[in-house]
Amino acid sequence: MNATQGWLAVAAVEEVNGKTPRAVSAGGFDFALFRDRDGVARALQNRCPHRRVPLTLGKIIDGAIRCAYHGWTFDGGSGACIDVPNLSEAERVPPSFCVPAYPVAEHQGFVFVWAGEGEPGLLPPLAAQVDARLELETYGSGVAALGVDHYRDLLFDGPEVVFDIPGVRFTDFYLGDVRVIGDRLVIDREAEWGLASKPADIKLVDRPLVLRTEQIIGSGNVLFTLLDANEDVLASLTLAFAAGRRGTTSYCWRYRRYTGFNRQQPGKYRLLARGRAPVEVFEKLDGSAVAATLVGPSADLSLQPEWKIPLREEEMAL
Numbered sequence: 682m683n684a685t686q687g688w689l690a691v692a693a694v695e696e697v698n699g700k701t702p703r704a705v706s707a708g709g710f711d712f713a714l715f716r717d718r719d720g721v722a723r724a725l726q727n728r729c730p731h732r733r734v735p736l737t738l739g740k741i742i743d744g745a746i747r748c749a750y751h752g753w754t755f756d757g758g759s760g761a762c763i764d765v766p767n768l769s770e771a772e773r774v775p776p777s778f779c780v781p782a783y784p785v786a787e788h789q790g791f792v793f794v795w796a797g798e799g800e801p802g803l804l805p806p807l808a809a810q811v812d813a814r815l816e817l818e819t820y821g822s823g824v825a826a827l828g829v830d831h832y833r834d835l836l837f838d839g840p841e842v843v844f845d846i847p848g849v850r851f852t853d854f855y856l857g858d859v860r861v862i863g864d865r866l867v868i869d870r871e872a873e874w875g876l877a878s879k880p881a882d883i884k885l886v887d888r889p890l891v892l893r894t895e896q897i898i899g900s901g902n903v904l905f906t907l908l909d910a911n912e913d914v915l916a917s918l919t920l921a922f923a924a925g926r927r928g929t930t931s932y933c934w935r936y937r938r939y940t941g942f943n944r945q946q947p948g949k950y951r952l953l954a955r956g957r958a959p960v961e962v963f964e965k966l967d968g969s970a971v972a973a974t975l976v977g978p979s980a981d982l983s984l985q986p987e988w989k990i991p992l993r994e995e996e997m998a999l
């Protein structure tokens with residue numbers, strides 16, 4: 682099975698609205714995302730069946746999406762064309778004027794689109810942590826100019842190339858083995874308070890933090906958790922990714938920081954991080970840094986085809 686199957690996280694819930702349609706290419710599909718009049722998130726194939734124009738160039742009118750070219754308007758739930766501007770009063774819109782509509786669900790802060798066949802299955806348990814200690818939450822999405830398999834490998838081999846939590850430095854001095862725990866691959870690596878731009882000292886020191894990486898097997902859903910020495914969660918980044926167009930990787934993410942983070946972070950790093958975003962997920966990857974990343978856990982992963990992200994064979998073409 683080469684087609685991406687199952688639920689795809691395509692955006693943070695806040696990124697989909699009833700004013701501006703959002704284009705996302707993920708897993709071999711082009712989606713037009715928007716909210717209808719009731720605020721329900723909708724996903725249609727982002728291609729007008731009339732002349733193949735992306736629907737996201739159009740507008741949302743009364744909760745339906747209107748193509749920018751000739752004004753055909755589509756219902757987000759069914760994909761049916763509900764208005765063709767130049768029809769006479771006696772004419773009806775033929776039922777064949779429709780666009781594929783995909784099941785949509787909102788789950789743990791993400792908009793998921795069902796990209797499989799048949800009835801939607803269970804939503805993936807991302808296990809994002811939300812509790813009373815939550816201090817801050819933020820989100821985003823982007824497209825990285827790197828193929829999806831390389832992107833996934835990078836998350837395991839060099840997460841510092843993909844994202845930065847100001848005042849936290851990940852290191853490879855201790856790097857655990859890849860473990861299979863339930864439905865996910867898990868790997869721990871050392872982290873410490875510090876600046877990512879400065880390499881960690883090469884000496885035997887106890888580093889107080891752990892960055893745990895968990896990938897739900899066979900999916901593009903990865904959860905990074907920053908833990909203290911007692912394994913209390915200080916922060917978590919849920920990052921969902923899938924093959925984008927032309928060899929790129931589309932991703933969306935949600936970051937949560939908990940009260941222990943500020944309490945434990947040394948003041949000098951808190952000061953240095955002041956004025957910066959609480960997390961930065963890099964859309965522009967540093968090619969030199971990507972190339973310099975040593976092959977680590979991904980060497981194990983590449984031996985296991987079932988751990989790979991399924992790709993869709995057919996190319997998307999405009």
Ligand code: FES
Binds near residue numbers: 730731733
């Ligand atoms: S291309 Fe969309 S209405 Fe003609």
